[in-house]
Every structure is written in C-alpha cells, then in structure tokens.
Amino acid sequence: MVASLASGALPGAVPEAGSGKVTSPMKVLGIGLPLLYSAAFFVAPLAFLIMLGFWLVEDFQVVPAFSLENYLDIAQHMFAKSNYALAIAQSLWVSLSTAFLAVLVCYPMVLAIVYLAPLSRHRLLLMLAVAPFWSSYVLRLFSWQILLANKGIINSGLAWAGLESFQVSLIYTQSATRIGLIHYLAPILIVILYVTVANIDRDLIQAARDLGATRWQAFRRVILPMSRTGLLVSASFAAIVSFGDVLAGALLGGGAGKSVLGSVPLFSNMIMSEYASSTNLPRTSALAMILVLVMILMLAAGAALADRNKIDAG
Amino acid sequence: MATRKQGVTPIRSFGAKTTRRGFLGAATAAGVAASSGLTIFSRTAHAAGRMRVLCWPGYEEKPVIEEFEQKNDCKVEFKTYIGGEQMLQFFAQSPKGTFDAIISDAEYVQKLTAQKALDPLKPADFPNLADYHPKYRDFAPLRAPDSKMWAVPTRFSFYGLSYNTKYMTEEEAKTWNSLFLPKYKGKVALFDWYLPNMSNASLAVMPNNQTPYDISDGDLAKVKAWLFKLRPQISVFSEQNQGLVNALINEDAWVTPTGDMEITLIGAGHKNFASTVPDEGSIRWSEAAALCADSRNKELALKWIEYMSGARVQSELVYTKGFKARAPNMKVTKFWNEEQTKLMSYVPDPKNPGKMLVETLIDKSVPRGLPVKQPDKAWIAIYNEFKTSKG
Numbered sequence: 145m146v147a148s149l150a151s152g153a154l155p156g157a158v159p160e161a162g163s164g165k166v167t168s169p170m171k172v173l174g175i176g177l178p179l180l181y182s183a184a185f186f187v188a189p190l191a192f193l194i195m196l197g198f199w200l201v202e203d204f205q206v207v208p209a210f211s212l213e214n215y216l217d218i219a220q221h222m223f224a225k226s227n228y229a230l231a232i233a234q235s236l237w238v239s240l241s242t243a244f245l246a247v248l249v250c251y252p253m254v255l256a257i258v259y260l261a262p263l264s265r266h267r268l269l270l271m272l273a274v275a276p277f278w279s280s281y282v283l284r285l286f287s288w289q290i291l292l293a294n295k296g297i298i299n300s301g302l303a304w305a306g307l308e309s310f311q312v313s314l315i316y317t318q319s320a321t322r323i324g325l326i327h328y329l330a331p332i333l334i335v336i337l338y339v340t341v342a343n344i345d346r347d348l349i350q351a352a353r354d355l356g357a358t359r360w361q362a363f364r365r366v367i368l369p370m371s372r373t374g375l376l377v378s379a380s381f382a383a384i385v386s387f388g389d390v391l392a393g394a395l396l397g398g399g400a401g402k403s404v405l406g407s408v409p410l411f412s413n414m415i416m417s418e419y420a421s422s423t424n425l426p427r428t429s430a431l432a433m434i435l436v437l438v439m440i441l442m443l444a445a446g447a448a449l450a451d452r453n454k455i456d457a458g
Numbered sequence: 459m460a461t462r463k464q465g466v467t468p469i470r471s472f473g474a475k476t477t478r479r480g481f482l483g484a485a486t487a488a489g490v491a492a493s494s495g496l497t498i499f500s501r502t503a504h505a506a507g508r509m510r511v512l513c514w515p516g517y518e519e520k521p522v523i524e525e526f527e528q529k530n531d532c533k534v535e536f537k538t539y540i541g542g543e544q545m546l547q548f549f550a551q552s553p554k555g556t557f558d559a560i561i562s563d564a565e566y567v568q569k570l571t572a573q574k575a576l577d578p579l580k581p582a583d584f585p586n587l588a589d590y591h592p593k594y595r596d597f598a599p600l601r602a603p604d605s606k607m608w609a610v611p612t613r614f615s616f617y618g619l620s621y622n623t624k625y626m627t628e629e630e631a632k633t634w635n636s637l638f639l640p641k642y643k644g645k646v647a648l649f650d651w652y653l654p655n656m657s658n659a660s661l662a663v664m665p666n667n668q669t670p671y672d673i674s675d676g677d678l679a680k681v682k683a684w685l686f687k688l689r690p691q692i693s694v695f696s697e698q699n700q701g702l703v704n705a706l707i708n709e710d711a712w713v714t715p716t717g718d719m720e721i722t723l724i725g726a727g728h729k730n731f732a733s734t735v736p737d738e739g740s741i742r743w744s745e746a747a748a749l750c751a752d753s754r755n756k757e758l759a760l761k762w763i764e765y766m767s768g769a770r771v772q773s774e775l776v777y778t779k780g781f782k783a784r785a786p787n788m789k790v791t792k793f794w795n796e797e798q799t800k801l802m803s804y805v806p807d808p809k810n811p812g813k814m815l816v817e818t819l820i821d822k823s824v825p826r827g828l829p830v831k832q833p834d835k836a837w838i839a840i841y842n843e844f845k846t847s848k849g
Contacts, residue, residue, distance in 0.1 A: 203550065203573070204543070204547050204569075206547075206551065225840075225842065226838075226842035227842070227843060227846035289708070293704075295708050295710075296708060315708070315710050316694050316705075394696070394701070398694035398695065398696075399650055399696060399697075399845075400692075400695050400845055400846075407692075408845075409695070409845055414846075416697070417695075417697065417842075418842070420540070420541060420544075420650070420697055422543055422834065423547050425547070
C-alpha cells in the first residue's frame with residue numbers, strides 16, 4: 145500500500161529493475177542493509193515476543209517452555225472477570241474515531257497548504273505544521289492536562305470571561321485521550337497527506353474546471369478520489385498508533401476514561417497495569433501479541449480498502 | 459587508602475575465544491534482560507570498595523548515599539525497581555552475587571528467605587534499632603518464618619486518605635464509607651495497584667482486621683462488592699504518584715486512598731490538603747534493608763545496612779524525589795526543622811496524650827501483606843474486573 149503510494153507520488157523515480165549487475169556491491173548493500181535493519185529491529189523482537197508468550201513463570205523466574213497456559217488463561221478472562229474484550233472494544237472505538245478525526249483535521253490543512261498557499265511558502269508551512277513533533281510527547285500530554293483540567297486554563301479562561309456556565313469537562317475522558325493522540329499524530333499525517341495531495345496532477349483539476357465543474361465538484365470528483373489512497377494510508381497509520389498508545393490514555397484518559405462504552409480502560413493501559421501488578425513477562429507478552437494481532441488486522445483492512453480503491457479507480 | 463578504581467581489572471576482549479554457544483547465550487541473556495528492564499552490570503565492576511543494591515527509587519539520591527560513599531571510600535551502584543514482583547524477577551534473573559544488598563518491601567522478605575537469598579542479621583550489629591519505634595524495633599514480618607531477623611526497616615508510610623480540606627472534612631475522613639457520598643462521584647483518584655486498594659477495601663468491610671489479606675472466599679466476595687460500589691466515584695487510575703498529585707492540584711479529584719500526598723502538596727505550597735488513617739484502619743507499607751546470601755562484599759553491605767538505620771540518613775530518605783515517607787528511627791526529628799516535623803506528623807497527638815501523631819497512625823494501620831488463601835492472580839482478576847466494570 146505504502147509502496148503503491150510512493151510509486152504514485154514519485155513516478156519514474158524508481159530505476160528500472162535489472163538495469164544494473166545482479167551482484168553489484170551497491171545493490172547488495174542497498175538491499176542488505178534494510179533487510180538487516182528489519183531483521184534486527186522488527187523480526188527478531190517480534191519473534192522473541194511470540195516465543196515469550198509460550199514461556200512460563202516459576203518461582204519468579206521466566207522458564208522457557210511451549211505452553212498455551214497464558215493464552216488459555218487470557219481466553220478465560222476475555223468476556224468475564226478481567227473483561228479484556230471490553231478493553232479491546234474501547235481501544236478499537238477510541239483508535240478508529242481518533243483516526244477519523246485526525247484525518248478530518250489534517251486533510252483540510254493540507255488542502256489549504258497545497259492549493260491556497262504559494263508554492264514558495266509550502267516548505268515553511270510544512271515546517272510549522274510539523275513543529276509540535278520536535279517537543280516531547282509526554283510534555284505535550286502534561287500541557288494538555290493543564291489545559292483540560294476542570295480548574296485548568298480553558299475553564300479558568302471561560303470563567304474569567306463570565307462564561308462559567310460553559311465549563312468543559314474533558315479531562316479523564318476518552319475525548320481527552322483523542323485530543324492528545326491527534327496532537328501527536330497530526331504532524332505525521334500532514335506529511336503523508338501532503339505527499340499525496342501535492343502530487344495530484346493540476347491539469348486534471350484545470351480540465352474539470354474548464355469543462356464547467358464548480359470548485360466543489362472539482363474537489364469531489366477529482367481531488368478527493370485521487371487523495372483516497374493517502375487518506376486510507378494516514379487513517380490506517382493513525383488507527384494503529386492510537387491502538388497501541390499507552391500515554392494519552394493514562395495521562396489524559398485517567399487510566400479508564402469515560403466514552404460511549406463507559407469508563408473502561410484501553411487495552412494497552414490494561415496490559416501496562418497487569419505487568420506492573422504481576423511482572424509476569426510471558427503473560428504480558430501473550431496479551432501484547434493479541435494487541436499486535438489486532439493491529440495487523442487493522443493494517444490488512446486498510447490495505448484491502450486501498451486496493452479496492454485502486455481497482456475502482458482503475 | 460584504597461581508591462575507587464583499585465581492583466578493577468580490564469574487561470576481557472570479545473575475541474577469538476568466544477564460541478557460538480557463548481555468543482548465543484549472551485545474546486539471549488541480553489534479550490531477556492532488555493525486555494525485562496534488567497540492567498546488566500559489568501562483572502569486572504564488582505570490585506573491592508564497590509557494592510550493588512537492588513532497591514526502590516530514592517536510595518540512590520545523593521543526599522542519601524553521599525555520606526556513606528565518602529566515609530567508606532566506596533561506590534554504591536543501584537538498580538531500582540517499582541513493585542515487589544519486579545524486585546523478585548530482577549533478583550531471580552541476575553547471576554548469583556550480582557547484588558550485595560536489597561531493599562525489599564517487608565512482605566516480600568519472606569519470599570526472598572524462601573529462596574535462601576538472604577543472610578540473617580544480628581540485632582546486636584544495629585545499635586540504631588534502640589531509637590526505632592517499638593513496632594519497627596522488632597518488626598514481625600521481617601522475622602517470619604523463624605525468629606531470625608532478616609532485614610532492618612528503613613522507611614514506611616500509610617495508604618490512608620489524602621484529601622482536599624476544601625471539600626472533605628476531618629470527620630468524613632474518619633471512615634472509608636465517606637467515599638460513597640454523592641458529592642465524591644467522579645472525584646476519587648486511585649493508585650493503580652490491586653494490593654493496597656483491595657486490602658483497604660478489606661479493612662473497610664472488616665474494620666481493624668489485623669490480617670486483611672488472610673480472608674475467606676466469602677469475605678473476598680464482600681471486598682469485591684465494596685470495590686464495585688466505589689467504581690462510579692473514581693475519576694482517575696494512576697500508576698504514578700505524579701498523576702494523583704496533578705489530579706488533586708487541579709481539583710479533578712478531591713480525595714485519594716493513598717497516604718502521604720499532603721507531604722508533597724503542602725511542601726509545594728498547597729496548604730489545603732491533609733491525610734489520615736480512617737478509623738477502620740488502613741494499610742501501611744514498609745521497606746527494609748537485607749543482606750544477600752551470595753554477596754561478595756558482605757562487610758561493606760552490612761555497613762550500608764547499619765548506615766541506613768541511622769536517624770540522619772532516614773531524615774533524608776523520607777524526603778527523596780522518588781517518595782515521601784516516614785522514618786522508623788524516631789530520632790529523625792533532630793535533623794528536621796519545626797515545619798518538617800509537623801508535616802511528617804512527628805508531633806504530639808492531642809487526642810492520645812503521650813503519643814506522637816505518627817505513632818497513632820502506626821497503631822491504626824496494619825502492615826501490607828500478600829493474599830494468603832487465594833492466589834495473587836485471583837485478586838488481580840477481581841481488580842481488573844473492577845476497573846472494566848462500567849463506572
């Protein structure tokens with residue numbers, strides 16, 4: 145999916161396959177280094193996590209084994225007692241709605257940068273949009289805590305302006321979690337969406353306008369369909385990151401923030417809390433594997449939607 | 459005089475003698491260590507004049523350890539942990555002899571002795587014990603399962619009620635059941651750990667029970683019902699004290715069943731906070747210094763344990779960045795000013811003539827323990843169910 149976006153964004157940028165020598169040292173290095181990086185920082189840790197999920201803890205020591213005990217125990221607690229399913233549902237609800245809202249916030253910003261600002265200002269505007277990314281995520285969350293607190297800056301400001309009856313009560317809700325996540329995700333989504341929107345052929349938009357399309361029609365019939373892959377990529381990315389995030393749920397969501405599903409913790413917060421209570425690494429790894437599995441399913445759904453979009457467009 | 463660098467031998471190079479089995483073993487150990495947060499100490503760093511301590515945060519802070527290092531011309535390395543289970547895992551996963559001393563929660567000392575990880579101590583080696591509060595001079599959890607002394611208490615405090623005096627009265631703070639008052643709906647902040655919360659609930663259900671962890675399944679069901687009733691009142695679960703402090707300062711929470719909060723808050727200029735132990739009782743946590751059986755520097759480790767029992771160091775230890783707590787050595791007041799002494803409750807209790815306030819709180823509280831009749835997992839499952847029950 146990402147590859148298709150990259151090739152769509154930079155047509156002709158990839159050299160033709162087979163143009164060089166198969167055994168060229170540069171080619172080996174070019175392919176080998178990313179493979180080595182992926183093996184060291186993705187495949188190996190993931191394999192270790194999978195393996196650890198089958199191990200056991202005996203006398204406070206992690207003992208290598210091939211046991212399904214952790215998974216069976218988690219399965220027993222899925223819909224009863226610990227109610228992991230409810231926490232997973234809360235995480236899905238928060239991450240999917242966050243992804244939707246984050247794209248909704250970032251897409252108009254990108255459209256404004258690409259179509260309203262002069263080309264010479266694009267770099268500066270992108271830098272400004274990405275600027276929050278340079279500060280610490282935890283620091284940003286604490287800042288939001290100060291802003292959103294019941295006696296925080298927003299409510300104090302409203303009270304100062306004589307609007308005491310308009311007090312907002314957001315802290316320790318999943319809405320606050322979403323705010324923290326959107327602030328975290330926005331710079332990355334803006335970059336992804338900018339690459340997509342900036343590469344839409346302007347001649348097509350001009351042709352639509354010449355044929356009598358209004359601005360809205362040109363947007364709806366040309367820009368939006370051609371942005372769809374970028375929108376899906378960024379939404380999938382936002383959903384996956386939100387699903388695994390712990391900090392926003394803990395610092396702004398209060399560990400079990402309120403949402404339409406009730407005051408239920410996010411699954412990631414539950415994993416952290418369980419590890420802190422039991423320090424049972426194999427069981428925590430098994431829980432983390434469930435988290436990874438849901439993320440893979442989200443990625444697969446995003447990829448399938450993008451593929452369907454390509455077929456529709458084709 | 460020995461210097462800190464004496465005895466440090468060069469690190470063996472990772473060269474021709476390294477076998478594939480050795481490499482794989484090292485890589486696996488590194489993987490396990492990295493994933494569990496374990497620090498791998500250099501073996502060569504374990505020289506004379508150096509010792510290693512596995513401890514809760516606070517013990518490594520300069521005002522606490524500097525005097526010992528200077529006096530003994532040594533270097534103390536610290537590996538900090540959060541939670542007794544983590545301590546046991548770090549200890550079990552480290553090679554024998556990695557640590558010379560351990561700061562353990564009192565209830566986990568029994569688990570360490572069961573693993574034959576500790577050496578017993580001689581009370582005569584610790585003259586400072588004479589200045590300890592009577593309950594800590596001979597602290598029962600550190601004696602079990604036999605009559606030997608396995609560790610020396612270093613600091614303690616209470617899981618009572620910390621509250622905002624603007625909203626909660628002293629009278630209300632006398633009972634856990636005040637948390638159910640309608641005005642506290644969504645105004646209770648909870649430290650996110652099953653052990654203190656469930657045992658305080660146990661005391662609320664069975665007031666002044668000296669063994670709130672040793673309860674029947676029927677009583678555990680009552681504890682669960684009490685917790686579930688409390689769920690709508692809770693606004694925030696925080697794994698860090700800072701989260702609770704922020705919630706109290708911002709008035710997003712008015713009360714928390716976590717003691718000591720007022721020490722931090724009043725110290726930061728927020729005078730409208732107080733804490734107490736409700737009449738039904740509360741849990742008291744205690745830490746103690748123990749000597750590792752496999753220590754390669756027992757002489758220095760014993761000196762450190764003796765040092766930690768002193769009034770001067772404890773007067774600093776209870777004021778660390780990591781934790782605010784109370785000192786078992788009652789002579790700590792010599793090192794505090796009047797304001798500090800009052801803040802730490804080492805002042806006469808007007809309601810109990812002849813006793814200090816801190817002594818009354820000790821009498822009203824019971825040491826934290828571990829579930830006895832049920833496995834830990836059963837208590838954690840109830841706590842998780844309580845958290846996921848719709849508040």
